[in-house]
Amino acid sequence: MGKYKIEYQRSGCIGAGVCAALCEKHWVMADDGKADLVGAKNEGELNVKEIDETELDCNKQAAEGCPANVIHIIDKKTGEKIV
Numbered sequence: 001m002g003k004y005k006i007e008y009q010r011s012g013c014i015g016a017g018v019c020a021a022l023c024e025k026h027w028v029m030a031d032d033g034k035a036d037l038v039g040a041k042n043e044g045e046l047n048v049k050e051i052d053e054t055e056l057d058c059n060k061q062a063a064e065g066c067p068a069n070v071i072h073i074i075d076k077k078t079g080e081k082i083v
């Protein structure tokens, strides 16, 4: 179980590719021009994926760099939204 949860609202992605450039292990550009969060599950409107501490850095950069602000990271223990 990961310590953090990534929530990605794919419908709002504008295909800027920042996430895939900064964190290529977790983010790839799909044929429809939007980003996919690798290994994510669908939860309603969101694609979600749990990550641990070692995976936080580049995902945080991706979330902070996303111009559409559709990537958020939550600390599961405290419920705090890190990004």
Ligand code: SF4
Pocket: 012, 013, 014, 015, 016, 017, 018, 019, 020, 034, 035, 062, 065, 066, 067, 068, 069, 070, 071
């Ligand atoms: S950085 Fe944001 S808008 Fe750009 S491809 Fe990634 S999710 Fe989409």
